[in-house]
Amino acid sequence: MSEPQPEALEAARRVRLVAMDVDGVLTGGEIIYGPGGEWKIFSVKDGHGFRLAARGGLKTAIVTGRRSDVVLQRARELGVSAVVQGATHKGRVLDAICGRTGVRPAEVSYIGDDLVDLPAMRRVGFPVAVADAAEEVKAAALWVTGRRGGGGAVREVIELILKAQGKWDAIVQRYYEQ
Numbered sequence: 001m002s003e004p005q006p007e008a009l010e011a012a013r014r015v016r017l018v019a020m021d022v023d024g025v026l027t028g029g030e031i032i033y034g035p036g037g038e039w040k041i042f043s044v045k046d047g048h049g050f051r052l053a054a055r056g057g058l059k060t061a062i063v064t065g066r067r068s069d070v071v072l073q074r075a076r077e078l079g080v081s082a083v084v085q086g087a088t089h090k091g092r093v094l095d096a097i098c099g100r101t102g103v104r105p106a107e108v109s110y111i112g113d114d115l116v117d118l119p120a121m122r123r124v125g126f127p128v129a130v131a132d133a134a135e136e137v138k139a140a141a142l143w144v145t146g147r148r149g150g151g152g153a154v155r156e157v158i159e160l161i162l163k164a165q166g167k168w169d170a171i172v173q174r175y176y177e178q
Helices: 006-013 044-055 069-078 090-101 115-123 135-140 153-164 168-176
Strands: 017-020 032-034 037-039 059-063 082-084 108-112 126-129
Touching: 006 126, 006 153, 017 090, 017 153, 037 069, 044 059, 044 069, 044 153, 044 168, 059 069, 059 090, 069 082, 082 090, 090 108, 090 115, 108 115, 108 153, 115 126, 115 135, 126 135, 153 168
Parallel strands: 017 059, 017 108, 059 082, 108 126
Antiparallel strands: 032 037
16 A cells, blocks of 8 residues: 555545446456456455445445446445446536535545546545556546555555544454454
């Protein structure tokens, strides 16, 4: 995990909603076509990150330009609060999610990897880029993960937020008590 600057930690303390792209963030960016349609490879580390987020009281959202049944299936498995597919303007979609959830943009972290994520990243309090993001996306981020998209970057962001909010130790303690 790369060391976040004080400004990033302050922004992370305010986060109530973690939103993200799919291809290149929740996946490595590959798309596989096979029998029955599109296949994607998701990290179980990221998946557990969604569980940790819920335990810490964070809402989650997926905003993607593509449409895929497998994304809906994965989102249901992970208990994602909001899923928007076919998003042509991710910034406006994020505005709508904020309106529906009552979360202010300053309380949102958006995780992106490519240029189409910039409008959403510009609207939020804690914009984050994955390690292998486009340079312009990294420049727009308050923090860049040490992990690549699809390789645990989402888990890394959620962990940072929960630590910044002082919730991490209590969440980890629950695992020792099981």
